[in-house]
Amino acid sequence: MFSSLDVSVLAHATEDENKIINLILNYFNKSSQSKQVKIIKTEGHWKNPITRINITFQKNIEEYFSDIMKDLATIYGKEELDLYLKNNVDLRGSIYIRLDKQKLCDGKLDLSDNDAIRLVFRRKGKFEK
Template sequence: MPEEDLKFSTAEVNLVLHATEDGNKVLQSIHDVLSVPLERFSVSPSEGHYKNKILLLKAILSSQEAGELARRIMSLLNSSDREHLSSSLPEYSDEKGNLYLRLDKQRIVQGKVSLSEADAIRIRFRPVKRYRPSGNLESYRGLLSSTE
């Protein structure tokens, strides 16, 4: 399945802002590095594990924006992150073919994109085609290799 056939219905970007972080700086960095429109973020105040104040941010992107974001992330990842993602794609997707990426929030603030498990910007890409989720993995591999 060629990479152009890979279409997402939406992408959802989620992150947690801690009271110690400069929220404007983090959001501006996400906008600058990943081109996520600032006005898409909704903010929900919440409480962290130790009763500290946190903000939950969420942005929903359209189909076209989701595709652009996926291509942008893949082109900005370094070769070892791309290789890791390609070799362990099943761990980054679910039975519905959703693709889950976690990007290092601090590295984004530094203008770089890398995969991370801790303090991450979580992104879920929902594919348009659901009838063959296994085909999505091949499409994701195509997306990874097309940006090298």
């Protein structure tokens, strides 16, 4: 069903990028050997340092998706989650989910567009909406 999971997040100068990387790797701990981590240093509008962290997972993607959907359905309910997913799928069938970075640091799963960890579940093959 899915070919990969791309996780991306911005770490600001006041944040510990290693803590954020470890948070993501610990959350998706089932196949840590099948990942690729990229760190991109950039700067914000006011020249403040920002680090973009991109992590791609290649294995166990269906399991990750199932686990996240189960947890989010418990929090939001199946109907609200289905509506969220319907509004966050592209023409190729990739599913976009944004999780609150600060809440995930506290061990809680919460959908958010602000200061988010972006998950992209990339679909294999052709997709028909």
